[in-house]
Every structure is written in structure tokens, then in C-alpha cells.
Amino acid sequence: MASFPTRRLFLKSAAMAGTAIGLNALSYSRVYGANRRLRIASIGTGGKGWSDLNGVAASPAVDVVALCDIDSSVKHLGQAAQRYGAARKYADWRKLLDESNDIDGVLVSTPDFMHAPISMAAMHLGKHVFCQKPLTHTVHEARQMQTAAAKFDLTTQMCNQIQSHSAYRTAVHWVHGGKIGKVKEVHSWQGGQPSWPRNIIRPQGSDPVPAHVRWDLWQGVAPERPFKLDMYHAFNWRGWQAYGTGQLGDFGCHILDPVFKSLKLTSPTKLTVQAPALLPDSWTDRSTVHYEFPGTKYTLDSTLMVTWYDAAGVLPPREKLGDIPASYDLPSAGSVLVGEKGSLVIPHVAMPRLFPEEKFPTDELPVIEGVDHYTQWADACLGNGKTTSHFDYAGPLTETVLLGTIGIRFPDQELIWDAPSLKITNHAEAQKWITKPYRKGWEPSWV
Ligand SMILES: NC(=O)C1=CN([C@@H]2O[C@H](COP(=O)(O)OP(=O)(O)OC[C@H]3O[C@@H](n4cnc5c(N)ncnc54)[C@H](OP(=O)(O)O)[C@@H]3O)[C@@H](O)[C@H]2O)C=CC1
Numbered sequence: 001m002a003s004f005p006t007r008r009l010f011l012k013s014a015a016m017a018g019t020a021i022g023l024n025a026l027s028y029s030r031v032y033g034a035n036r037r038l039r040i041a042s043i044g045t046g047g048k049g050w051s052d053l054n055g056v057a058a059s060p061a062v063d064v065v066a067l068c069d070i071d072s073s074v075k076h077l078g079q080a081a082q083r084y085g086a087a088r089k090y091a092d093w094r095k096l097l098d099e100s101n102d103i104d105g106v107l108v109s110t111p112d113f114m115h116a117p118i119s120m121a122a123m124h125l126g127k128h129v130f131c132q133k134p135l136t137h138t139v140h141e142a143r144q145m146q147t148a149a150a151k152f153d154l155t156t157q158m159c160n161q162i163q164s165h166s167a168y169r170t171a172v173h174w175v176h177g178g179k180i181g182k183v184k185e186v187h188s189w190q191g192g193q194p195s196w197p198r199n200i201i202r203p204q205g206s207d208p209v210p211a212h213v214r215w216d217l218w219q220g221v222a223p224e225r226p227f228k229l230d231m232y233h234a235f236n237w238r239g240w241q242a243y244g245t246g247q248l249g250d251f252g253c254h255i256l257d258p259v260f261k262s263l264k265l266t267s268p269t270k271l272t273v274q275a276p277a278l279l280p281d282s283w284t285d286r287s288t289v290h291y292e293f294p295g296t297k298y299t300l301d302s303t304l305m306v307t308w309y310d311a312a313g314v315l316p317p318r319e320k321l322g323d324i325p326a327s328y329d330l331p332s333a334g335s336v337l338v339g340e341k342g343s344l345v346i347p348h349v350a351m352p353r354l355f356p357e358e359k360f361p362t363d364e365l366p367v368i369e370g371v372d373h374y375t376q377w378a379d380a381c382l383g384n385g386k387t388t389s390h391f392d393y394a395g396p397l398t399e400t401v402l403l404g405t406i407g408i409r410f411p412d413q414e415l416i417w418d419a420p421s422l423k424i425t426n427h428a429e430a431q432k433w434i435t436k437p438y439r440k441g442w443e444p445s446w447v
Pocket residue numbers: 043044045046047048049068069070071075076077091093109110111112114132133134159160161213217218220233234235236250
């Protein structure tokens with residue numbers, strides 16, 4: 001197996017890091033085709049990657065130059081190769097990046113644990129990045145992604161695409177317009193039953209690796225494990241600590257997003273989690289996270305409590321939701337912002353509602369149209385407009401979510417967070433989980 005970074009990649013990264021020699025990241029990233037088209041590569045073309053690829057390629061200014069997936073079967077690399085016949089095909093993203101002189105931007109749609117290693121390598125080469133949520137697998141990686149995007153002046157977007165839907169944009173607009181006044185507290189939840197397994201013991205033994213799967217490449221930076229059919233790849237990696245981020249990581253960057261956007265939150269200062277003891281390898285099937293944030297101009301007090309709940313069938317306690325009548329059925333996932341003048345329900349992917357209803361006649365409420373989260377990135381890479389989930393925004397949102405996943409390891413213990421120094425200042429054991437060990441030969445390049 002080639003070590004990472006490969007020699008070519010390393011030499012390019014070294015040149016990028018220098019100031020006096022070669023192209024700097026800014027000029028490198030601006031070397032477009034003469035007619036200002038955006039040439040992209042898609043890494044992880046199956047699963048959500050298929051819709052990410054088609055979403056970005058829907059821009060008439062985009063050319064799909066390269067495709068990469070560790071699985072060559074139809075549902076993964078196969079269908080993408082068929083639709084984008086002219087694109088080069090790869091199983092190994094390191095080789096793709098080694099041969100990426102003609103690529104301006106990269107889509108990263110792999111499982112969570114590979115987002116940062118691939119995106120960081122791409123950013124070192126001056127590529128713009130569109131990356132799936134959560135932005136990363138660890139808090140340290142999230143800060144690195146934010147720092148690299150700023151340092152290399154790249155156009156970035158995390159794919160928490162519901163942010164661009166009319167529903168979330170409208171909710172944010174109402175809060176900024178003062179509909180519910182200053183916000184007193186927030187409750188966010190995901191009460192759905194995931195279709196992927198959690199709270200389970202790692203199986204023994206191994207299964208034969210299908211011919212179309214490159215298991216070694218799938219494992220990437222993670223510790224090496226035997227292949228088990230349908231256990232990790234595809235999709236079911238979410239419930240395993242080595243690859244995914246559990247239910248909070250899977251949905252936090254969606255559901256907490258309109259809370260962050262509307263209240264302009266950045267980093268919490270403390271958190272406490274209630275959760276059962278964690279099994280050695282898998283994520284829990286329930287957690288409640290109490291975050292304390294510094295207040296902002298949209299909050300009533302100098303601090304704000306945001307509580308996250310996840311467990312199948314769970315909803316936040318009704319008595320905490322202000323003006324919402326008992327007759328209203330809460331959505332199975334979403335947020336409630338309790339304000340001075342009313343309560344705002346932001347269902348996960350449905351139009352927001354204001355209570356008490358008699359105070360907010362529906363026909364007087366502005367509705368904000370959605371925008372295209374995918375082509376917004378392509379347009380911004382070409383100098384037209386800006387992205388809204390750039391890494392300067394998505395980094396702190398992801399850090400917050402992933403701090404919650406650290407808290408799950410230390411139930412009922414308050415963790416005090418100092419964002420500037422990236423430290424949990426009162427808990428040395430918890431601090432260790434800010435980062436993680438990487439498989440030998442696969443250590444990412446940091447900035
Ligand atoms: N924004 C949203 O609404 C959604 C976001 N997501 C996010 O998208 C990401 C992918 O999830 P999902 O599509 O469900 O996962 P899957 O496991 O179903 O698919 C990921 C794809 O990437 C491929 N892949 C895995 N590792 C690599 C690698 N190192 N190099 C190249 N290709 C690789 C996979 O191949 P193989 O299948 O063989 O492993 C597969 O084709 C996750 O971060 C997830 O959180 C997912 C669903 C919706």
C-alpha cells in the first residue's frame with residue numbers, strides 16, 4: 001500500500017506551504033480553464049455522494065473530471081462512471097489527488113472518518129472543497145478544516161443542505177426579524193429510529209471481501225479490522241466509534257444548524273451529557289446534551305442553554321416549550337426556540353410554526369425562498385456569491401456537535417470548553433478525545 005501522503009502529494013503540499021517558491025494556494029486555486037469553468041472530482045460516488053455529484057454537476061459551469069470510490073459496483077462508482085463517461089476513474093483518492101492538476105474543486109462524500117484526511121489533502125493542493133456533514137470525525141479535525149480553508153483562501157461548503165431550504169431560511173429570517181423577541185432557551189431533538197445499528201458489540205471473525213470492494217482503502221485512517229459483510233460498509237458505519245459519530249453526529253449538523261444560524265452561536269463554554277455507559281466500539285442509542293453558550297444579540301441573557309435529546313420516540317418536555325399548545329403534535333425531529341414573545345418550532349425539513357398562533361397570522365408571515373446548496377458552492381468557486389455553510393461556520397457547528405459525542409463518554413460530568421485553546425480545561429481524560437490516533441502511513445497533513 002502506498003503511504004500517505006505519497007511523495008508527489010507531499011512535494012506539492014510542501015510547495016503550497018512555502019511562500020516564496022511555486023504557486024501559493026490562492027493562485028493555484030485560481031488556475032481555471034480559460035472559459036471559467038469549474039472542474040471537479042467526486043470522492044465517494046455512492047450513497048449520498050451520488051446526489052452530491054449530481055447536485056453540483058447540475059451547474060452548467062461544472063465539468064466532472066474525476067470520480068473515486070473504493071467500490072466499483074453499479075450503486076457506487078458504476079453509475080457515476082456511466083453518467084460521467086469522460087471522467088477519470090479511481091479507487092484510491094490519494095492517486096486522484098496526485099493527478100489533480102486539472103481539478104479545481106473536490107466533493108468529499110465518504111463516511112465521516114475520512115472527511116478531514118481527504119479534505120485536508122485537497123486543501124493543501126489548493127482545491128476548493130464541498131464536504132459532507134458532520135464536517136469531521138474529531139474536534140481537532142474540525143478546527144484544522146476551518147484553519148486550512150482560511151489559510152489557503154478556499155471556497156468551502158459543508159453539505160448540511162437543509163440550511164438552504166425555504167423552511168430553515170424562513171425560520172432564521174423570523175428570528176432575525178424579532179418575531180419571538182430575544183430567545184430564552186432552545187430544545188433540539190432527533191426522536192427517529194435510525195436504520196443503522198447502535199449499541200452493539202463488535203462481531204468476531206471475518207467474511208470474504210467482495211471483489212468490487214477495496215476494504216483496505218475503505219479503512220483509510222482507521223484502525224485495521226477484519227471485513228464483516230453489511231456491518232460497516234456501506235451505510236452502517238454510522239453506529240461505530242471508529243467510523244461514525246452516532247445519532248448526535250449524524251443529525252446534529254442538520255438540526256442544530258438553524259439554531260446556530262438564527263442565534264449566531266459559535267462555541268459552547270460548557271456541557272453535560274446524560275447517557276448510558278458506552279460499549280467499547282459502538283455509539284449509544286440515547287443521549288441528552290445540555291450545552292451552555294455565551295449569549296448573543298438574539299438571546300435574552302448573557303448565557304443560553306441549548307438541550308439536545310436523541311432516543312427513538314423521545315420528545316423534549318412539553319412544559320419547557322413556552323407557548324406551544326398541548327394540541328400541537330411536535331415533529332419527530334426539530335427544534336423549539338422559546339422567546340420573549342412566542343415559541344418557534346423548526347421541524348427538521350418542514351416549514352416553521354409560531355405560537356401562540358393567534359399572535360402570528362400565517363398570511364402576514366414572510367416566507368423566504370430556498371436556494372441551491374450545491375450549485376451555490378460551484379458558483380462561489382467561480383467568484384459568484386458566497387457559500388453559507390463555509391468551514392468558518394461549519395467548523396464551530398461541528399465542534400459543538402462532536403463535543404457532545406465526547407460528553408457521551410463521560411456522562412453526568414460537566415466539561416468546561418475553552419474554544420480558543422481547543423481544550424476541555426477541567427477534564428484530562430475527556431481532553432484526550434479531542435483528537436485520535438491515525439493508522440500508520442495514513443497520518444493527515446495538518447496546518
Ligand atoms: N446531507 C445529507 O442529507 C446526508 C449526508 N450523508 C453523509 O454523507 C456521507 C456518506 O454517507 P453515505 O452515503 O450514507 O455512506 P455510504 O457508506 O452509503 O456511501 C459512501 C460512499 O463513499 C464510498 N467510499 C467510502 N470510503 C471511500 C474512500 N476512502 N474513497 C472513496 N470512496 C469511498 C462508499 O463506498 P462503499 O459503499 O463501498 O463503502 C460509498 O460509495 C456521510 O458523511 C454522511 O454523514 C449521508 C446521507 C444524507
